[in-house]
Amino acid sequence: MSVSAVFLLDLKGKVLICRNYKGDVDMAEIDHFLPLLMQEEEDGLLSPVLLHGSVHFLWIKHSNLYLVATTNKNSNASLVYAFLYKLVEVFTEYFKELEEESIQDNFVVVYELLDELMDFGFPQTTDSKILQEYITQEGTKLEVAKSKVPTTVTNAVSWRSEGIKYKKNEVFIDVIESINVLVNANGSVMSSDIVGSIKLKTMLSGMPELRLGLNDRVLFALTGRDKGKTVTMEDVKFHQCVRLSRFESDRTISFIPPDGESELMSYRINTHVKPLIWIESVIEKFSHSRVEIMVKGGKEFLMRAHFGLPSVENDELEGRPPITVNFEIPYFTVSGIQVRYMKIIEKSGYQALPWVRYITQSGGKQLNIFI
Amino acid sequence: MPYLGGEETVKELRRALSNPHVQGDPLRHRSTVLRVIRVMSQGVDVAGLFSEMVKACATTDVVQKKLVYVFLCSYASLNPELSLLVINTLRKDCQDPNPMVRSLALRNMTNLRLPSLVEYVQQPLTAGLRDRAACVRRVAVLGWAKLHSLQPHADIDAAVVNELYSMLRDNDPVVMVNCLRALEEILKEEGGVAVNKAIAHHLLNRLKECDVWGQCEVLGVLQRYRPHSEEELFDILSLLDPYLLSPSVPVMAATLGLFLSLCCRGLPAVSLAALRRAQAPLLAACGSASPEMKFTALCHVQLLLRSLPGLMGEHYKRFFCGYAEPAYIKQRKMQVLVELVNDDNVGFVLDELKGYCTDVSPDTAQAAISAIGRIGRSYSDQCLEILTGLLGLKQEHITSVVVQTMRDLVWVCPQCSESVCEALEGCEDTLQDSQGRQALLWLLGVHGDRVSSAPYVLEAFVEQVRSEMAAGVKTELLTATMRVFLCRPAETQDTLGRLLHYCIEEEADMNVRDQALLYYRLLHCGIEETRSVLQGRRSDPSLGVLIGRPAEPVSQWARSFNTLEPLRQCNAGAESAPQAAPYHLALDPEPTPGSGGGQLGLSLSPALSPQQFEHLWLGGPQCPHGEPGKGLQAALQRSHIQTMAFTPPHTLPWRVYLYTHTRWGGPAPRGPTLVLGELLYTGGRGLRVTAKQRPRDDEAMKGFLQVLSGALHTSSTGSC
Numbered sequence A: 001m002s003v004s005a006v007f008l009l010d011l012k013g014k015v016l017i018c019r020n021y022k023g024d025v026d027m028a029e030i031d032h033f034l035p036l037l038m039q040e041e042e043d044g045l046l047s048p049v050l051l052h053g054s055v056h057f058l059w060i061k062h063s064n065l066y067l068v069a070t071t072n073k074n075s076n077a078s079l080v081y082a083f084l085y086k087l088v089e090v091f092t093e094y095f096k097e098l099e100e101e102s103i104q105d106n107f108v109v110v111y112e113l114l115d116e117l118m119d120f121g122f123p124q125t126t127d128s129k130i131l132q133e134y135i136t137q138e139g140t141k142l143e144v145a146k147s148k149v150p151t152t153v154t155n156a157v158s159w160r161s162e163g164i165k166y167k168k169n170e171v172f173i174d175v176i177e178s179i180n181v182l183v184n185a186n187g188s189v190m191s192s193d194i195v196g197s198i199k200l201k202t203m204l205s206g207m208p209e210l211r212l213g214l215n216d217r218v219l220f221a222l223t224g225r226d227k228g229k230t231v232t233m234e235d236v237k238f239h240q241c242v243r244l245s246r247f248e249s250d251r252t253i254s255f256i257p258p259d260g261e262s263e264l265m266s267y268r269i270n271t272h273v274k275p276l277i278w279i280e281s282v283i284e285k286f287s288h289s290r291v292e293i294m295v296k297g298g299k300e301f302l303m304r305a306h307f308g309l310p311s312v313e314n315d316e317l318e319g320r321p322p323i324t325v326n327f328e329i330p331y332f333t334v335s336g337i338q339v340r341y342m343k344i345i346e347k348s349g350y351q352a353l354p355w356v357r358y359i360t361q362s363g364g365k366q367l368n369i370f371i
Numbered sequence B: 001m002p003y004l005g006g007e008e009t010v011k012e013l014r015r016a017l018s019n020p021h022v023q024g025d026p027l028r029h030r031s032t033v034l035r036v037i038r039v040m041s042q043g044v045d046v047a048g049l050f051s052e053m054v055k056a057c058a059t060t061d062v063v064q065k066k067l068v069y070v071f072l073c074s075y076a077s078l079n080p081e082l083s084l085l086v087i088n089t090l091r092k093d094c095q096d097p098n099p100m101v102r103s104l105a106l107r108n109m110t111n112l113r114l115p116s117l118v119e120y121v122q123q124p125l126t127a128g129l130r131d132r133a134a135c136v137r138r139v140a141v142l143g144w145a146k147l148h149s150l151q152p153h154a155d156i157d158a159a160v161v162n163e164l165y166s167m168l169r170d171n172d173p174v175v176m177v178n179c180l181r182a183l184e185e186i187l188k189e190e191g192g193v194a195v196n197k198a199i200a201h202h203l204l205n206r207l208k209e210c211d212v213w214g215q216c217e218v219l220g221v222l223q224r225y226r227p228h229s230e231e232e233l234f235d236i237l238s239l240l241d242p243y244l245l246s247p248s249v250p251v252m253a254a255t256l257g258l259f260l261s262l263c264c265r266g267l268p269a270v271s272l273a274a275l276r277r278a279q280a281p282l283l284a285a286c287g288s289a290s291p292e293m294k295f296t297a298l299c300h301v302q303l304l305l306r307s308l309p310g311l312m313g314e315h316y317k318r319f320f321c322g323y324a325e326p327a328y329i330k331q332r333k334m335q336v337l338v339e340l341v342n343d344d345n346v347g348f349v350l351d352e353l354k355g356y357c358t359d360v361s362p363d364t365a366q367a368a369i370s371a372i373g374r375i376g377r378s379y380s381d382q383c384l385e386i387l388t389g390l391l392g393l394k395q396e397h398i399t400s401v402v403v404q405t406m407r408d409l410v411w412v413c414p415q416c417s418e419s420v421c422e423a424l425e426g427c428e429d430t431l432q433d434s435q436g437r438q439a440l441l442w443l444l445g446v447h448g449d450r451v452s453s454a455p456y457v458l459e460a461f462v463e464q465v466r467s468e469m470a471a472g473v474k475t476e477l478l479t480a481t482m483r484v485f486l487c488r489p490a491e492t493q494d495t496l497g498r499l500l501h502y503c504i505e506e507e508a509d510m511n512v513r514d515q516a517l518l519y520y521r522l523l524h525c526g527i528e529e530t531r532s533v534l535q536g537r538r539s540d541p542s543l544g545v546l547i548g549r550p551a552e553p554v555s556q557w558a559r560s561f562n563t564l565e566p567l568r569q570c571n572a573g574a575e576s577a578p579q580a581a582p583y584h585l586a587l588d589p590e591p592t593p594g595s596g597g598g599q600l601g602l603s604l605s606p607a608l609s610p611q612q613f614e615h616l617w618l619g620g621p622q623c624p625h626g627e628p629g630k631g632l633q634a635a636l637q638r639s640h641i642q643t644m645a646f647t648p649p650h651t652l653p654w655r656v657y658l659y660t661h662t663r664w665g666g667p668a669p670r671g672p673t674l675v676l677g678e679l680l681y682t683g684g685r686g687l688r689v690t691a692k693q694r695p696r697d698d699e700a701m702k703g704f705l706q707v708l709s710g711a712l713h714t715s716s717t718g719s720c
Helices: A027-043 A077-095 A100-105 A107-117 A128-134 A137-141 A217-223 A244-250 B006-018 B020-024 B026-041 B047-056 B062-078 B080-093 B099-111 B115-129 B134-150 B158-169 B173-186 B197-209 B212-222 B230-245 B249-263 B268-286 B291-307 B313-319 B327-340 B346-356 B362-375 B380-391 B396-412 B414-424 B434-446 B454-463 B471-487 B489-505 B510-524 B527-534 B565-572 B610-617 B630-638 B698-716
Strands: A005-010 A015-020 A049-052 A055-062 A065-071 A170-183 A189-203 A209-214 A234-238 A253-255 A260-269 A279-286 A290-297 A301-308 A328-330 A339-345 A353-362 B583-587 B600-603 B642-646 B654-664 B673-681 B687-694
Touching (some): A005 A027, A015 A107, A027 A049, A027 A065, A049 B565, A055 A077, A077 A100, A077 A107, A077 B212, A077 B249, A100 A107, A107 B026, A170 A339, A234 A244, A244 A253, A253 A260, A339 A353, B006 B047, B026 B047, B026 B062, B047 B080, B099 B115, B115 B134, B115 B158, B134 B158, B134 B173, B158 B173, B158 B197, B173 B197, B173 B212, B197 B212, B197 B230, B212 B230, B230 B268, B249 B291, B268 B291, B268 B313, B291 B327, B291 B565, B313 B327, B313 B346, B327 B346, B327 B362, B346 B362, B362 B380, B380 B396, B396 B414, B396 B434, B414 B434, B434 B454, B454 B471, B454 B489, B687 B698
Parallel strands (some): A170 A353
Antiparallel strands (some): A005 A015, A005 A065, A049 A055, A170 A189, A189 A260, A209 A253, A279 A290, A290 A301, A328 A353, B583 B687, B600 B654, B654 B673, B673 B687
């Protein structure tokens, strides 16, 4: 992987905080980062990898920050990006918002975290739930620092600590689906797919063993059952807690869940869905003076907007940005996916309640409609 | 950033740090240390506080310790002597009952990066390897790697290496993975960890315990393992199969990389099956939320397509661009789309690309137009229709790229020239930039007989030649006017005369003037002479077939899979087909000992015209024609290498341009490749050879260089 150093820069390219992990790249190299970035942007060649001499900058941008990793090896690019995103995730869980201000306000914790997250260019402890057990903002309030090592640092189950206790044992399951529809200029649906995820909020004591049953078509075919509606999932991805080998062999989703909120799995379903919401828009230009935009949604809503315009006109061709619609439909999934059961077994034998909720949301690139 | 009042601040901080009252009050002491770090991260030079900070290190407050360590690690290299003082505190901390303190001390001890401290660090590191707390062992293991990178030439302690090997069986997965990382660093010169069967199987069995980073590391190291039997290979593959479904893109990619390296030797069928298996996860990664991951995945899809052209053809919709995607992703996606085109989807793909041509961002629009041009090599009618339609928009930047694209298209698809010539009428008014106008002039010159208005368009250009800034446009104008003159003398004679007169008498740019003079003298030699020089081929269909391109063997690129390399090629341009790769190597005029190159033969057919050579050399420097050194030319000719142009002998730098085709005589049938070369002699010892090849074939290149050096050797005894 070989990350030489990690930098957090503000938008002007000033270093807010940095950590030199390997010492094999000159830290002053970072001064070339922003000029290079601006140059490439101007040339229309901007990419997430910038090269200066033998030093590569791999960078991502988050709110008003650049997170940059430098390396002079032919390292694994996807791993470096994954680590940078991990940084964002960990910092966000610590500070709610990751931005220039929160870095400045919490730089002690940031230094501590950078120290724990990576050593000699290799990621070490990156699970924020575990980090939070021994690096806390309250630490700054001096409560004679924790002397106990969290068990998770040495645990085989790295995503869950032992000895968690709840008065009431419950687990909440959210099935969230969003639809991506691509519509071409003639109004016909080019492609459509459903992207879904199952999120958990676990409030269970001890080390519970969970099993989730879905109306998975492959599973039903395996067990020779064929009643009721089933779904065919593609690109299924699981949280690291799920035993992948069991899923591969008999489609059982079994796992020891992380405590609190987590995303258990995500999937994609490739079916032809009728768009749930249909938008038509008409843009009419009245020479120089005004433009009329009519947006018609579903059967019930009609929006008509007039804009009075100044008579000065731009020569350039105007782009027609797609219309994005945000919506949420509770208690409904487009694909018809169902949680059939959630079995919870813990050695103390307590009774636990699973709660299930279904939500359909608008997708990322929803309804690109031009008329 | 200069920080005003920095010196004052440092003074004040020093006072505070050495104040016994502050030192006595843990809370105040820590907040003072904190202020030092805060000023430090603002860019103030606080190196002067080093000795005060060393004292602040002796504290029971872990947070304060951490802060002091951050300071010490930043400034240790400036104060090696004072750092010695810290070592004692650190070594004491290594005995602390709290494992967090022990690991902290050990980590920072190795982070000071001072070779002078190595002897003090070794003992605590050795003890750390046997610590009962895993977090200390993790740090200690990597500590050895750090020591080694500090003194890369020091002897390797075999006892440590053995201990690290045995710690691969440590209970803690992170310790195991860190051992791998450390051994890779320490044994770099020997090629990294030796992966035998026992280690490989152990690592495979523990893969599931590791976190994603560890899994990637283990999968990477396993690439070096060669299974002993086919059965073992299949066992490993089926064990790894679930990891292709990992939610983490890096793990999926590392698994794929391992699949490829396990399969690409020997078993082509399995290796192709692995590639097909790779398709779905890679496609899924192409849809990941982070644009950087998407970009990485797209680059790897391109790698895959080199060996399986047309794979994923049915999934072309996954490569349609989203409105808000960054330009680098859009451009990559279009490059992929070009590769995926087949009879079934070409209509849809072109429809989609057509939409991008009018994108608000000119870069995206241009990329889309060039993509259509490349598809046009296989589906010329449909593409030409779109391109012609775009000319109707009369947008400056669009017209320019369309004309350039048409020029490139006509060069490889002569059957398009008819429709292109029709479309060209009238577009000269919208062209503003020099690139576009050069393309138009080239087209007018080569196809002047078919564009009825050609002489009059040229005339308009000639009238404005005084205000023309770009030398490139002027030379192109000269050539074009000459060519049109050859096929339509009556209409062009007057224009040409005025242009030559202007260029010879008034032009300031020497290149333009020389070229005008050359044409002028050429005309004196007679019309037939001129024709034979100026009218070369109009096209070369052999260059650009998109469909049916030979698939590269997986082993060509398997090594660069899942590294930075596929991403780096991003700026190489839209041409994603295997490109002519320039080789630079210094060559001693002595033949290298044979390496099986005897099978290789060179051939002169098909012959290249000077224009073609120039076009192929792509922007290579133009060379004046002179008297070739006869001895060398003959020697090269005997070896079937054609010399294209020479600089006169006894001038420096001395250059020769040459080309040849390689032919394989051996049992393995391989396609011929075209080799273009430049010899450069700048005085002193040795001759520099730059060669370009199309398509790429390393073996053939080796053979070519061998023949060339042989020829040079025979001639060097003669004339040069």
